[in-house]
Structure formats: C-alpha cells, structure tokens
Amino acid sequence: MEHIEISPNDVVAMDAIAQGVFGLRITFVNVFGVVNANGTWTLIDAGIPGSASAIRTWAQKQFGRPPAAIVLTHGHFDHVGAARNLADQWRVPVYARPLEFPYLTGRESYPPPNPGAGGGLMALLSPIYPKDPIDLGTHLRPLDAGTHQNMPELDGWQVLHTPGHTPGHVSLYRASDETLLVGDAFCTTKAESFFEAALVQQPELQGPPAYFTSDWDAALATVRKLAGLSPRTVAPGHGKPLAGADVAARLRDLAAHFEEVAVPENRKG
Ligand SMILES: [Zn+2]
Numbered sequence: 001m002e003h004i005e006i007s008p009n010d011v012v013a014m015d016a017i018a019q020g021v022f023g024l025r026i027t028f029v030n031v032f033g034v035v036n037a038n039g040t041w042t043l044i045d046a047g048i049p050g051s052a053s054a055i056r057t058w059a060q061k062q063f064g065r066p067p068a069a070i071v072l073t074h075g076h077f078d079h080v081g082a083a084r085n086l087a088d089q090w091r092v093p094v095y096a097r098p099l100e101f102p103y104l105t106g107r108e109s110y111p112p113p114n115p116g117a118g119g120g121l122m123a124l125l126s127p128i129y130p131k132d133p134i135d136l137g138t139h140l141r142p143l144d145a146g147t148h149q150n151m152p153e154l155d156g157w158q159v160l161h162t163p164g165h166t167p168g169h170v171s172l173y174r175a176s177d178e179t180l181l182v183g184d185a186f187c188t189t190k191a192e193s194f195f196e197a198a199l200v201q202q203p204e205l206q207g208p209p210a211y212f213t214s215d216w217d218a219a220l221a222t223v224r225k226l227a228g229l230s231p232r233t234v235a236p237g238h239g240k241p242l243a244g245a246d247v248a249a250r251l252r253d254l255a256a257h258f259e260e261v262a263v264p265e266n267r268k269g
Contacts, residue, residue: 010027011024020036026051029079036155036156037156040153043055044071044172047079052082052089067090069093075096088139093140097161100166100168100169104134104135114267118265160225163218164215164216165213165214171185187208203241210263220262223262224255227251
C-alpha cells in the first residue's frame, strides 16, 4: 500500500472553513486541521494510504509544525491511511472511539462492503482497498464522547458518537460557531462522483458512503441527531464543506428523505 502515487493535482487545500479550521482534499477524501486555544493544532483523519507526504507538506505550510494529536472519525482505510506513518514520524497520539479499536489494532476487518450499493465505486476503489486492517500499535488512545475541557487537543469541541456508517464513528461539534466536522456520517457529494468533478460540482447533501455503511437505522438516527444541532458549517470526509443559514434546513431535509436519498435499494425496508 506504500507505493500509491498521489499527483499534486489531486491535492487541494481548503482554507478558512471556519475560524481555525483548515482542510486538505487528497484524491477523494478530506482531512482537517483545527487550531486549538493553546496554539497547537489537531489533525482530523489521515487520508488514503500514501497520503503521508502530502499531509506533512500541507501541515508544515499551513501550521508550521506537527500537530499535537491525530483524531480519527472512524477507521476506514480512506481515513486512516497515513495515520501510522504520521504518528511514527511526529510521535503523536492517535485518538479514536474504543468501538473502532478492533479495526485499528489489526484484530478485525470491517464487515465486507455492500457491492450492491451501486455507483461502481467498488471497482474504482479495489486497487487501493487494503486487505488487512491497520495496526496503530501504541499510538492509539481512547476518545470519550462528550466535551473535553481537559483535552487541549480538542479544546472547544464536543465529541459526538455518531454510529451507523461504522460502530464507533464520531463527529466533532463546536457550539461557539456551530461548526460540525461529520466524517462519513453524511457526504456533500455522491459516491459516484468521488473521483470526478470533485472540484466543480455543487455541494449537495447525501447520505454516508453507501457501500461501506453497516447499520442504516443507526445512520438515520445519526443524521437526525446532527440536524438537531442546526449547524451553520458542515465539513464532511467526502465533498466540499458547506456553510450558510440554509445548512440546517438542508440537513433536516436529508433526514426526512433519508430512505429515498441515502439507503441503497438492497438495504431498504
Ligand atoms: Zn468511511
């Protein structure tokens, strides 16, 4: 998995998503950096395998130093690809919900994807889909749900348990400016569009990446819960960040039409 070539054209910085929130899209997945009150910053997610040097270059340019920690929304390969490499080099802890630990310690693989979810994404991803789960070794630390006054690496952010896409999936919410980093709880691009037109397409709220989502009832409950926060800015793992007065209404609309918009035909009912 170490030999994937990522072209500079596939790496796009996303600046000023919200106060102190920066993003980097590498091929079809985003990572984020959030600046903490004490001047450190925290990396949220770690891209596909092979992303380490792109993330390091961006980190140096954007923040001038390594992060204080890496926080994972969940353990899918396209969110943890560079985590081991970066944690080794930077010597920083990697936080995730304990429910994701089996998939981050090399013990278990996620349930097989749903190839019937459509979009041909399976075929597109198969060359980079790792056979074995990642092992983050001694870098891994448990991330509790709730607020983290005692954790400067997530100062001002609430960790929300948002299962459905995976069992231990988390989203991060900052109440002071209603900013929500959602991981794969939902997307702002269709899975079919992950590889095409990622730059030009208009952001549109979509469900979680369908062929990797394991529990659709929980995924709906999660979207309802996130809609209930009435966020002003949402930044997903896939697709562009979205901000504005209508974001909350659009999210409620996604929750209301979840079955038709998000749930694949072979998982309905
Ligand atoms: Zn995922």
